[in-house]
Amino acid sequence: MDLRGVIWRKSSRSSGGGNGDCVEVCFTRDAVAVRDSKDPEGEVLAFSSASWRTFIAGSVGGVFRR
Incomplete structure (x- = not known):
């Protein structure tokens, strides 16, 4: 996969x-x-x-909570 020139994004909650x-x-x-x-x-x-949409839906829906 060629990722040259892509824009990487990090959550705003990850800083500080x-x-x-x-x-x-x-x-x-x-x-x-x-x-x-x-x-x-x-x-x-x-x-x-x-797959990413399924992961995000599971995360929002609480599938991965302990």
């Missing part, structure tokens, strides 16, 4: 006083990519748009 455990996402025509903000040259996970 946190422990640095943040991820960044970018949206491409074919996928959503996720990386560790502390290691921007490291591994990138890529998800289809449909």
Whole structure:
């Protein structure tokens, strides 16, 4: 996946006083990519748009709460 020139986004809630455990996402025509903000040259996970929508819906719906 060619990610040159993409715009990575990080949650506004991730800055200031946190422990640095943040991820960044970018949206491409074919996928959503996720990386560790502390290691921007490291591994990138890529998800289809449909998978990403399912993940977000589950997150908002409380599926991942303990």
